[in-house]
Amino acid sequence: MPAHQRVIAAHAEALDADAEALTGCAARLHALAARLRSDAAAPPWLFDTLNAHITACVVASADLAEVATRLHVYADLLGDEEH
Known part of the structure; x- marks a missing residue:
């Protein structure tokens, strides 16, 4: 896995955890x-x-999960381009 793909995947994992x-x-x-x-x-x-505060947490969680999903997809696409 190229370095830039690993970095993007790592950011996605961090956002998933958040x-x-x-x-x-x-x-x-x-x-x-x-x-x-x-x-x-x-x-x-x-x-x-x-x-x-509950609403803010739920909304922020959904937003972060969406961004994480998009980053995972992007990282996968970068991997596909390498092949």
């Missing part, structure tokens, strides 16, 4: 929000903030 981390973050925030809903001391604005 997307997975953001998915995990969204799940943890969702679990936190569920636990806090039973606590009367939790202010209502907190849930709006948590939901905004």
Whole structure:
């Protein structure tokens, strides 16, 4: 595999890992929000903030996963051109 193809594939793998981390973050925030809903001391604005962060994590994760997929495809195309 040529060096530039390896670099692109490595970036794709890093983006895949970042997307997975953001998915995990969204799940943890969702679990936190569920636990806090039973606590009367939790202010209502907190849930709006948590939901905004959950949404941001989900959107960013999807965006990173899409870019990673495109980079994987591009790296594969570069490999095909080498043959």
